[in-house]
Amino acid sequence: MIVQPTHNRFESRFEDLPFGGCAPGIGVALASTPDPSAAAPQYLRQALADAGAGSAIRREEIVRERNCAPRLAGSADWHLSLSHSGTEIAAAAARNLAIGIDLERHRPRDFARLDRLLGWTASSPMAFYPRWTLAEALYKAGAGPSLGCFAAADRALRDGDEAPPQSLELRIEQRLWHVRWWHEPAPADRFATTTCLVWSDAP
Numbered sequence: 001m002i003v004q005p006t007h008n009r010f011e012s013r014f015e016d017l018p019f020g021g022c023a024p025g026i027g028v029a030l031a032s033t034p035d036p037s038a039a040a041p042q043y044l045r046q047a048l049a050d051a052g053a054g055s056a057i058r059r060e061e062i063v064r065e066r067n068c069a070p071r072l073a074g075s076a077d078w079h080l081s082l083s084h085s086g087t088e089i090a091a092a093a094a095r096n097l098a099i100g101i102d103l104e105r106h107r108p109r110d111f112a113r114l115d116r117l118l119g120w121t122a123s124s125p126m127a128f129y130p131r132w133t134l135a136e137a138l139y140k141a142g143a144g145p146s147l148g149c150f151a152a153a154d155r156a157l158r159d160g161d162e163a164p165p166q167s168l169e170l171r172i173e174q175r176l177w178h179v180r181w182w183h184e185p186a187p188a189d190r191f192a193t194t195t196c197l198v199w200s201d202a203p
Contacts, residue, residue: 025095026199027051030103030182036084043091044070044080051093053078069140081140088193098200100141102133106192120154130181131157133196137179141198143172175200 027050029043041062049055053072061073062080070080081092085105092101111128115121122128135153139146149172156170156179167180177200186192 025051025097026099026197027053027093028101028197029089029091030195031089032087033089034087036087036089039089040064040070040082040084040091043089044082044093047080047091047093048072048078051078051095053093053095081137083136083140083195085193090195092197094199098141098143100137100139100143100198101195102136102140103193103195104129104133104136106186106194118150118154120150121158122154127157129183129194130196133181133194134179134198137196137198138172138177141177141200143175143177143198143200148172 027047029046029050031039031043033039041059041064044062045055045057045059048057057072062070063073064070064082070082072078072080077095079094079097079099081099081101083090083101083103085103088103088105090101090103092099106125106129109125109128111125112123114128115123120128120131122131131150131153134156135146135150138144138149138152143149144152152170152172156168165181167178170177170179177198180197182195182197184193184195
């Protein structure tokens with residue numbers, strides 16, 4: 001399903017996406033919006049509603065603090081994750097699951113240099129973005145320190161420039177993580193994006 005470049009509405013629901021329906025109690029909202037940061041509470045509320053939290057959650061109940069994952073005020077059961085790149089935004093919510101989401105809009109990069117810095121075996125956009133989004137999503141979900149997540153992402157995708165699987169499972173320090181990717185091809189007026197969702201049964 002391709003997200004259309006209209007603004008200020010929820011473009012895709014979890015069950016409509018390739019990683020939809022893979023676990024109960026997970027909600028995802030993806031969209032294109034002129035100001036993703038300002039619109040973040042709206043999309044987090046939609047993700048919460050899709051995950052079963054109900055539609056009565058108020059904007060002010062979404063707490064966002066610098067360098068911290070967003071959270072639902074007064075609740076330890078709900079876990080939230082947020083990502084935006086350019087005008088694209090992705091929000092995820094899960095009850096009693098550790099969860100992380102990362103979205104990256106494709107743009108020109110020195111992939112060979114980045115791969116050398118990261119110690120990766122990737123050398124093309126097809127190989128780079130699945131690794132990058134996986135590493136970021138794992139870090140946001142609390143899978144480990146940043147460098148450990150980047151190393152785990154490369155180990156999980158050892159086939160270099162080959163297209164990654166749509167899904168996989170990996171263990172990090174005995175903890176099982178479920179992974180789903182979604183790639184949106186580039187329409188005429190927008191960049192392609194890669195989105196990665198991860199979750200684990202033990203938050």
